[in-house]
Each structure stands twice: as C-alpha cells, then as structure tokens.
Amino acid sequence: MSELATDRNIDRSRMQVSDNVAIEINNMNKWYGAFHVLRDIDLTVYEGERIVIAGPSGSGKSTLIRCINALEEHQKGSITVDGTVLSNDLKNIDKIRSEVGMVFQHFNLFPHLTILENCTLAPIWVRKVPRKEAMETAMHFLEKVKIPEQANKYPGQLSGGQQQRVAIARSLCMRPKIMLFDEPTSALDPEMIKEVLDTMIELAEEGMTMLCVTHEMGFARQVANRVIFMDQGQIVEQNEPEEFFNNPKSDRTKLFLSQILGH
Amino acid sequence: MSEHSFVRTEMLPEQAPPATSIGVIGWMRENLFSGWLNSTLTVLSILFIYYVLSGVIPWTFQSVWNAGSLTECREIMNATWGDTHHACWAVIKDRWLQLLYGFYPPYPAYPSATVSTPPPEGWLPSYFRPNLALILLFVALAPVLFGRVPRQLLVVTAAYPFLMPWLLWGGTLWVPVMTAVGFALLFGIAKYGQSTLGALGSIIAAAVVALVWWLFLSGPVAGLFADIIPIRLPVVESRAFGGFMLSILIGVVAIGISLPIGIVLALGRQSDLMIVKTLCVGFIEFIRGVPLITLLFVASVLLNYFMPPGTNFDIIMRVMIMVTLFASAYMAEVIRGGLAALPKGQYEGADSLGLNYWQAQRLIIMPQALKISIPGIVSTFIGVFKDTTLVSIIGLLDPIGLSQSIRANQEWNGIYWELFAFIALLFFICCFGMSRYSMWLERKLQTGHR
Numbered sequence: 001m002s003e004l005a006t007d008r009n010i011d012r013s014r015m016q017v018s019d020n021v022a023i024e025i026n027n028m029n030k031w032y033g034a035f036h037v038l039r040d041i042d043l044t045v046y047e048g049e050r051i052v053i054a055g056p057s058g059s060g061k062s063t064l065i066r067c068i069n070a071l072e073e074h075q076k077g078s079i080t081v082d083g084t085v086l087s088n089d090l091k092n093i094d095k096i097r098s099e100v101g102m103v104f105q106h107f108n109l110f111p112h113l114t115i116l117e118n119c120t121l122a123p124i125w126v127r128k129v130p131r132k133e134a135m136e137t138a139m140h141f142l143e144k145v146k147i148p149e150q151a152n153k154y155p156g157q158l159s160g161g162q163q164q165r166v167a168i169a170r171s172l173c174m175r176p177k178i179m180l181f182d183e184p185t186s187a188l189d190p191e192m193i194k195e196v197l198d199t200m201i202e203l204a205e206e207g208m209t210m211l212c213v214t215h216e217m218g219f220a221r222q223v224a225n226r227v228i229f230m231d232q233g234q235i236v237e238q239n240e241p242e243e244f245f246n247n248p249k250s251d252r253t254k255l256f257l258s259q260i261l262g263h
Numbered sequence: 264m265s266e267h268s269f270v271r272t273e274m275l276p277e278q279a280p281p282a283t284s285i286g287v288i289g290w291m292r293e294n295l296f297s298g299w300l301n302s303t304l305t306v307l308s309i310l311f312i313y314y315v316l317s318g319v320i321p322w323t324f325q326s327v328w329n330a331g332s333l334t335e336c337r338e339i340m341n342a343t344w345g346d347t348h349h350a351c352w353a354v355i356k357d358r359w360l361q362l363l364y365g366f367y368p369p370y371p372a373y374p375s376a377t378v379s380t381p382p383p384e385g386w387l388p389s390y391f392r393p394n395l396a397l398i399l400l401f402v403a404l405a406p407v408l409f410g411r412v413p414r415q416l417l418v419v420t421a422a423y424p425f426l427m428p429w430l431l432w433g434g435t436l437w438v439p440v441m442t443a444v445g446f447a448l449l450f451g452i453a454k455y456g457q458s459t460l461g462a463l464g465s466i467i468a469a470a471v472v473a474l475v476w477w478l479f480l481s482g483p484v485a486g487l488f489a490d491i492i493p494i495r496l497p498v499v500e501s502r503a504f505g506g507f508m509l510s511i512l513i514g515v516v517a518i519g520i521s522l523p524i525g526i527v528l529a530l531g532r533q534s535d536l537m538i539v540k541t542l543c544v545g546f547i548e549f550i551r552g553v554p555l556i557t558l559l560f561v562a563s564v565l566l567n568y569f570m571p572p573g574t575n576f577d578i579i580m581r582v583m584i585m586v587t588l589f590a591s592a593y594m595a596e597v598i599r600g601g602l603a604a605l606p607k608g609q610y611e612g613a614d615s616l617g618l619n620y621w622q623a624q625r626l627i628i629m630p631q632a633l634k635i636s637i638p639g640i641v642s643t644f645i646g647v648f649k650d651t652t653l654v655s656i657i658g659l660l661d662p663i664g665l666s667q668s669i670r671a672n673q674e675w676n677g678i679y680w681e682l683f684a685f686i687a688l689l690f691f692i693c694c695f696g697m698s699r700y701s702m703w704l705e706r707k708l709q710t711g712h713r
Contacts, residue, residue, distance in 0.1 A: 098617030108612030
C-alpha cells in the first residue's frame with residue numbers, strides 16, 4: 001500500500017458536494033486521426049467534488065480533462081461547463097477557460113515573466129482587473145501556496161515544486177470555479193511531491209471542485225470523493241475511494257491496482 | 264562491518280585550484296603551448312599575423328592626406344618613401360562629403376551654395392536636414408532599444424516615420440501630417456468600431472476608410488491646409504540622394520518595416536486558415552527564391568509598366584519597398600524558427616488562462632520567440648543593411664555607386680583600395696554596433712535557465 005499523501009488531519013468541514021452540476025459530459029467521443037482515443041464518455045461532476053482519474057498511460061485520462069477546457073477538440077457528444085456548452089465559438093471557449101483553472105505536468109509557467117507577473121497577467125488582460133488589485137490577489141494566493149518571498153524572481157530560478165505551486169497560484173488568481181490537474185506531481189522529485197500535494201489538499205479543504213489525473217493513490221484515498229478508472233479511452237469503473245481500492249469490481253482495475261500498489 | 268561501508272565524519276573545506284592552471288603562465292601553457300602541435304601552430308600563426316600587419320600598417324599609416332589627384336599622390340609617395348605602396352587618403356579628404364551625402368545639396372534653399380561657399384544669409388549649418396534626421400533617428404530608437412530611456416520619447420518614435428521623409432525630401436508639412444491622420448483613422452476605427460461592427464468588420468472598415476483617405480482625400484486636404492498655413496521645406500529630388508545617407512535610409516526603412524511584416528508572415532504561415540497560410544507560404548518562398556538583384560531590376564525597370572501612364576513613382580521608394588519585402592521574407596523564417604523552438608506548453612498555458620489568440624501572441628509567445636530569434640534577426644538586419652549596396656547596380660548613387668563615379672573622374676582614375684576601405688569602415692561601424700547591441704540585449708533578457 002502506498003504511503004499517504006499527508007500526515008496531518010484533513011479538515012473535512014467544508015468538503016461538501018452540492019447538487020449543482022459543474023461539468024456535464026454526454027456521450028463524448030474523440031479521435032486522433034483514425035485512432036479512437038475517447039469512447040462514449042459520460043460523466044457528471046457536481047460542485048465541490050474531488051475526482052481522481054487514474055489509469056494506465058495512453059488510457060485517455062489526460063485527453064479527457066484537456067477536452068474540458070478545449071485544449072483538445074472533441075468530435076462527438078457534448079461538454080457543458082458551468083452551464084456553458086462547449087462549442088466552436090471562440091467566445092464560449094475563452095469564457096470556459098477563464099473559469100476553469102488548469103495545472104500541467106510541466107508547469108507551463110511563462111519564463112520571461114516574474115512570478116508575480118505570471119500571476120497577474122491573466123486577471124489584468126482577461127478579467128480586466130486593475131493592476132493594483134491583481135497584484136494584491138496574486139500576493140494573497142502566493143502566500144497561500146507559501147512562496148510570497150519569490151514573487152519577483154523568474155520561474156527558472158525556482159525549484160520544480162515551487163514552480164508547480166506558482167502554477168496553482170496562477171490559476172487561482174483567475175478565481176476559477178473548477179480546477180483541473182494534469183499529472184501535477186509526475187515531473188517532480190519525490191521530496192517536492194509532498195509540498196504540491198499539501199497545496200492541493202488545502203484547496204480541497206476549501207471546497208474547490210477538482211479533477212485530478214494523478215498516480216498519487218494516497219491522495220486519491222484521502223482526498224477524493226470519487227475515483228474514476230479509465231482504460232483504452234473508456235471509463236471502466238468509478239467508485240468511492242474506499243470501495244475502489246479495497247473492493248475493485250473490474251479485472252482491469254484489479255490488475256492496475258496490483259501493479260501500482262503491489263510493491 | 265564490511266570493507267565497503269563508509270561514513271564521512273567531517274565535510275571537506277573548499278580549496279584553491281592548483282597554481283599551474285591559473286595566471287598568465289598557466290593560461291598560456293593551457294591555451295597556446297599545450298603540446299608540440301599546438302606550439303608549432305601558435306608560432307606559425309604569430310608569423311602569419313606579423314606578415315599581414317607588416318603590410319597593412321605601413322600602407323595605412325604612412326599615407327598621403329594632401330593631394331589633388333592620384334598622380335600627385337604617387338609623386339609625393341615616390342619622393343617620400345621611394346615607392347607607391349601607400350594609401351592615398353587624399354581622395355577621402357577630397358570626397359568624403361560626397362561619399363556621405365551623395366549630391367544632396369548642403370543648403371537646399373540655395374541650390375548654388377556649396378559647403379565652401381555658404382549662402383550669405385544662411386544660418387543653418389550645412390547638411391542640416393539629413394544630419395537632424397540622423398540625430399532624430401537615434402532619439403526615436405532610444406526608447407525602443409533601451410528600457411531605461413524615458414517612455415515619453417516614444418512620441419518621437421511615433422512621429423519619426425512621418426517626420427523623416429519630410430526632413431529629407433522637403434515639401435509641405437501637411438503631406439506627412441495627413442498621411443499620419445490616415446493611420447489615426449485606421450487604428451481609431453479598428454479599435455473603437457469593434458462594438459458596432461464586430462472584430463472583422465471593424466478591421467475591414469478601417470482598411471477601406473484609410474485607403475480611400477490616402478488615395479483620394481489626403482492629397483487635396485493637405486493642399487488646402489498648405490494654402491492656409493504654409494509650412495514647407497525646399498524640395499530635394501530623389502536623384503540628389505546618395506552616399507552613406509542613402510544606405511542608411513534604405514537600410515533603416517527596410518529593417519524597421521520588415522520586422523512587423525515578418526512577424527505577421529510567420530504567424531500567417533502557422534495559421535489554420537488555409538488561404539492565409541497559402542498566401543504567406545507563397546510570398547515567403549517566392550521572395551526567398553529570387554535574387555535581390557532581380558527584384559531591384561523589377562523595381563527600377565518593370566514596375567513602371569504596371570503603373571498607370573504618367574505616374575512617376577519615386578525610384579528610391581520603389582527600391583525601399585523591394586528591399587523591405589525581401590527582408591521580411593527572411594525575417595518571417597527567422598521568427599518561425601523562434602516560434603518552433605517554443606514548447607507547446609507555452610501555448611497551452613496561455614490558452615488555459617483564457618487569453619485570446621492575439622493576447623497570447625503579444626504577451627506570451629512573441630516576447631519569447633523574438634528573444635530566441637535575436638541572433639537570427641540581427642543577422643538578417645546586418646545582411647539587409649549590407650545588401651543596400653546592390654542598389655548601385657540599378658544606378659543609385661550609394662557609396663559603391665559613388666566610388667565608381669569618383670573613379671570616372673580624371674584626377675582619381677584608378678583608385679580602389681582607399682575608397683573601399685573607407686566604405687568598409689563605415690559599414691563595419693554600423694554592423695558591429697548592431698551585433699554588440701544584440702549580444703547585450705540577449706544578456707539582458709536572460710531570465711535563468713530554460
């Protein structure tokens with residue numbers, strides 16, 4: 001059994017799932033050329049949910065969450081985010097993107113801007129927030145991810161873990177309703193994984209709606225309210241973490257769990 | 264305890280490097296005499312450098328500065344040193360103003376006045392207008408090139424494209440002013456028309472209004488204003504332009520305009536829109552596939568066939584357009600290299616924050632792509648600047664063209680090295696300056712690894 005993501009007690013008082021739908025995916029299909037990557041995906045995410053998506057590499061889990069903010073285009077079916085239907089209309093896409101934060105495996109910070117500028121850029125240009133207010137918001141979130149003292153450095157001067165926390169702060173500065181995490185700890189050294197997971201746990205404690213593609217099963221067990229297992233572009237199994245880990249139903253899930261937890 | 268087990272009890276202190284690897288001796292041993300092969304090469308190289316310098320230095324510095332013709336020069340050399348292997352800088356002393364300004368009149372208001380015989384009531388120094396244009400060029404460039412220069416100077420930068428032609432060619436001030444009004448209309452409609460006309464509609468409307476203004480209205484309106492408030496400079500014809508001034512003029516215009524056109528072409532080449540992409544690729548490949556000389560001949564000869572009869576489209580203007588198009592095709596490919604070097608994650612990072620295409624390009628992609636392409640961009644700049652000497656082939660009097668016309672004179676017939684050395688020096692100063700600036704800029708924009 002893998003170790004736990006955090007050793008402290010998680011405050012679950014604000015981790016509440018509401019009845020309001022945050023994301024609704026209906027019968028969604030995606031192809032890369034002739035390759036059928038995502039097949040008949042149906043998924044409803046409610047506000048306040050913390051969903052972990054797991055699965056072997058190439059199973060389409062990253063592609064799924066990248067479809068939600070239109071970094072990838074889906075060819076069939078529908079995706080509705082916070083009441084806005086994702087279509088080819090660029091205005092809709094930009095609206096959804098500004099309300100859905102995304103954290104990438106390789107951080108994707110802007111290396112030519114300081115940490116503070118990374119965090120204020122989108123609020124100033126997309127949300128049209130006054131510069132001073134944007135800077136205050138940015139400092140607030142940088143304090144939250146515990147690196148306010150790095151505000152005037154450039155991303156290249158920070159460690160991987162610090163960069164990923166900046167990336168989380170940068171997304172939060174847009175005051176998103178939903179956060180997507182695409183393998184946020186996969187590119188990090190083991191000693192830095194914990195600081196990023198801690199930041200994500202704090203975010204969960206505040207009731208943020210989160211979709212995480214991750215291999216951190218400790219995080220899934222402690223924080224998620226639902227674990228989704230994908231294979232070959234399909235959702236194979238989903239369940240509450242306790243059931244998912246202790247009593248997996250599908251053979252594929254059992255195989256996958258035995259491979260990643262077995263040693 | 265096994266013999267491979269080891270625990271360090273104290274950490275090692277930092278030590279100075281061995282003495283043989285530092286200091287002058289260490290450096291020389293390391294870099295010049297590290298083995299018998301390197302030592303031989305070092306000695307041979309020193310001998311070669313000595314051989315070259317022993318020829319060049321006496322030629323350059325044991326030279327004749329005061330003479331009226333090449334024959335006189337040679338007589339002085341023979342009398343002084345007994346041979347003629349010396350530079351005759353007298354030609355530069357005699358003709359340097361021509362090499363710098365061509366046949367541009369030193370006092371345009373007084374066509375008969377020369378530098379040695381200034382007009383009686385003239386109060387401006389000679390060549391005041393081109394010199395002022397050059398000084399203003401540096402003032403206009405300063406805020407663009409250096410971050411510490413006050414931002415207010417950008418006003419000069421914005422005015423310069425209209426001020427410079429007026430200073431050089433003269434005529435009424437209202438022509439450049441009305442041209443600028445056209446740009447104001449263009450940007451005003453494109454910016455404030457978006458709410459009523461939509462993004463694409465406002466751009467089309469702006470382009471149409473601006474074109475109508477430039478083609479049909481700006482001329483008469485400028486004439487009207489010129490009648491009411493006559494502010495004008497004496498006109499200087501294009502055929503008087505020449506010398507290094509002409510090189511700088513064509514070079515600066517081509518460099519300044521090719522960068523934005525190159526950016527647009529590079530973006531167009533990456534566009535998903537089929538027609539835009541095809542047009543950009545076609546333009547780039549065509550221009551890059553054709554020698555500049557061919558384009559210059561098109562500019563000088565063919566272009567007039569396509570113009571309505573009677574139009575006299577200025578030759579320098581035609582050449583500037585061709586050199587600019589030529590440079591922008593190369594620029595587009597250099598910038599495309601920079602764009603290709605950016606990780607895909609930068610586009611995705613910008614997209615995921617909700618920035619639209621132009622915001623992402625302007626704030627995220629271009630600053631990084633241009634930074635990566637600085638060496639290539641400056642190389643292209645330098646190449647274009649040197650290529651301006653090709654205009655001598657179509658009969659414009661740039662320094663090379665002038666050197667031919669100077670040699671056509673009986674006094675200086677047969678003088679080559681001195682003229683070319685002087686021209687080379689002028690170009691070297693400019694190109695070396697650009698090169699140094701680009702290295703400085705690269706260092707300045709360095710923001711840590713990656």
